[in-house]
Amino acid sequence: MANILSGLTVIDITQNVAGPFCSQMLGDLGATVIKIERPGHGDDTRHWHPPLWGGESSTFLALNRNKKSLCVDLNHPDGQKIVHELVEKADIFIHSLKPGSEESRGLGYETLSEINPSLIYAAISAFGDKGKMKNKPGYDPLIQAYSGIMSLTGNEGDDPARVGVSIVDMATGMWSLIGILSALHQRNQTGKGCKVANSLLETGVAWVTLQLSTYMASGNLPRKMGTGMATTAPYEAFRTKGDQWAIIAAGNNRLFKNLCAALQMPELVEDPRFESNSVRVQNRKELHRIIEECTLGYEVDDLVNLMAEYNVPSCPINTLDRVLRDEQVNALALIKPVEDFRVSDFRMVDLPFRINEERGNLQSLPPLLGEHTDEILSSLNYPKETLEQLKSKSIIG
Template structure:
């Protein structure tokens, strides 16, 4: 079956998570993604522990399947000449290097589109490509803090907490992917490419959607409430006798179901709890009373009682539980692939299913420089020339690095 993005060639200049995650999403749906890495070092995340088989970084593996790796020195004139040739054949470029890094060597959008007007150039930055912080270094933690997300994460009586997932990095990668796919659709009509401008900050502000509208509608900045929702009670985590669970009551019908499930049907009509507004006003009292009751039974009992009343409830799962969860496995959300050098590698699989052109994992994360020879041969560069470039340190090929 032909892949959805079959025939789309992507040149990826990116490290860590945001840019690589974007490239991986495109690769999963069939794009040929060529990752450009530094000879000898590669993407810095290759060195981040822990490792599969003691060598393959878990972090690198998480965002670089289905790609080809070429090693070319971006600081050499000969290397830049090669990359400009590659850019002429590319449909998409992904750049999450520091703002201006590729511009200084003539590999920015304005320079490359002159030779390739169909080029879609996706630039992913930390704070955005303009404004007073455009040139500032950024990372996931910094943007979670700067965007306002950390001010909402954590318990009310404690300090702000970083969200456990790299939401700023991965969010930027997903928004960048949406931009690229939109630009590809537009190109099919216009015949020309365009610049896709994404950033970690803009992704986080967008994802704080209802929190900003709450602020704009009330004038009050949202605050940390732990696991509870700002406008619904009960809507949070509770400790059962054996584990944590979340109870999500967001309609009056569900609230009355909670009251019946905990053996307090009279609470449904109690004037202190009878509607959402008064429950919010009496949040602390109600939550304390519910917490005392929930501690008396295990999660399985509360799941049975609450689900029978139509109230959403679920155990707070740890990652090891999720990895073997029947629903997760039924949806093929955990993928297992064989790496020729490192053996079995497991990771989350593609999250979006298409009925006619599904995503697939065709290749494991590449070895550093594994495809340099293949890609440069495709440009018409002869073997002798490649050997000279390798001797001069301008390119690196996997076989040579493996010998080293």
Template sequence: MKAALDGIKVVDLTRVLAGPYCTMILADLGADVIKVEAPGGSDETRSWGPPFQNGVSAYYLCANRNKRSITVNLKTEEGREIIRKLTKEADVLIHNFKTGSMEKWMLDYDTMKTINPKLVYCSITGFGETGPDRHLPGYDYIIQGLSGLMSITGYEESGPIKIGVAMVDILTGLYSAIAIEAALYEREKSGQGQKIDMSLLDTAVSSLANVASNYLISGNVPKRLGNDHPNIVPYSTFKTMDGEMIIAVGNNRQFSTLCEIIGIPEVGYLEKYKTNDARVKNSKELTRIIENQLQLKPADHWITLFTQNQIPCGPIQTMDQVFTHPQIIAREMVVNFTHPEAGKVKLVGSPIKLSRTKVKMERHPPLAGEHTSEVLQQAGFSKDEIVKLMEEKIV
């Protein structure tokens, strides 16, 4: 059975995380992704570590499986001509160079669409290609601050805290994959490609979801609430006898049941806790009452009882617990690859589960330039031409 994006060719001029994560999703779904770096390898994540396995960065491995790799010197006209030739037969070109770079190299959308009118062209930048900040470089950490994400993460006493993963990069990769797939679908009807202008800042602001909506409707600047929820109580972490656990009560029935289970049924009937609105207003006092009861027993005791009674709850797992969890194993969220340098490596699997056109796991994260000769031959270059390009350090 063919994969969902079988037959789609992607020229990938991205590096680090947002772009490579996007193209890995497309590659997992069957697209032929050609990762382009400068000779020697120019994706910074190749050197980001530790940890390394036999000199190969764990960071690089996390976002580059299922791709082929070529190296091209984009600072030369001959190198840029290779990209134009590859793009002529491609469905998608994606890059994350600063605004203006592709225009300088004559690899911009207006130029490339004359070569290939059906091309879907995706630009990922920090701030987008319009607006006063369009020329500024964009980094996940900086965008977390600018977008307001850090202002709502952490506790009042802790100060602003970044999210523990480069989540803005990940979300931008996801949005970009969605946009590319939408443009490819639309092309089936119109026969035309189009340009996609993706911004880390736009993505981060869109991810504020209900918090942004709360501000836009009320005008109240949200405070850092730590693990608490601004609109729902009890919906947080709670201390037990042997550590913390999560309780996520979403309605009044669940709250009443919770109170019965932990031995304070009368609290569920008090007017100041009976409705969610009332619980939000009296959250600090209610949290103390709940924790006093929870600290009488260990977390596993409460998780078992709450789960049996359909009260949403869970532990706070460490990485070793996550990747030995039976559900994670059953869902094949760890996959094994053999890498020519790193040896046997474990990578996080894909969450996409399609019944017919299944996600593929065929190629290890490539060495820099591992497929240069193969890709150029397929693009029509002769062996002699490829040798000459290598001698002149064009590839």
């Protein structure tokens, strides 16, 4: 894993979540990532707290390992010149600047691809780089609302609810990574770079693919389903003792029969209201009531174990403290402790895939603001006197 992208250099002008998640994964795969930040301020997520972890933003720490921090004022011609010099030798350039503002800073695709024709140029925006909303700023909850995700989240009758994780932001980072890796494959064949464009809105609309297809087929707007799914039942959460919850997903007739056997309710299999998935969907509420009357008699772990005996997919609804302690999560070694870091008891969530049983490569831990400015610019043959002059003008930091 450490060598997959080694030798590649990434210039990263992103902040918040989507772009940094993308560039962190490139670093995990072995690329050298130079994160360009504003002097004196840095990535906005450095200031997203509480909580602080060892005096630093836990959000920043989660998204910025395997990077070097270089502070440059992109609004100053001398700062733009530094980026141009870095781009000459870079392989990938990622930015999340508002469409149009990158060009005003001399960082547009046409300019940088002329400097380096083999450059993979990746642009991440909120609403895309076309249309009347292209210059509007956007964050994860705005796009969850605008793309329709929020209209589908929660229980029927509830106020609008955001999906609890930054699903649009992080998926945008993933889609950008997929685009970049595809572009690298093309470059290996042609020697030419290209532009990869992705936006939070495109990601949000992609997430509702199934619901859009259902609406286009039926003309009926999907409604909020809580933990359930509109096309199959029972496929949702059920209460257990102690106000705990378990998900039971009996997604076909065989699994429904197994569920009924486990709960000692074989009569449900022959009940005309529940004899096939289509009628179970129509009678979902009554089916849920009958099953939950039974599940309330079980401790959540006992119920999940019973489902396992009968090969019915099920699991508890875990809180994050249970996730950290979970035997299966720990068997996968996904949450990795890190020793000898300035933040004590630091742990990170590793790459969620393995190649030949290896996950990502921890080249370096999240950097302090401007930690590598002198190192990077010295590699570009900037003399010490010039560095001091640029610092005195706050062009670098």
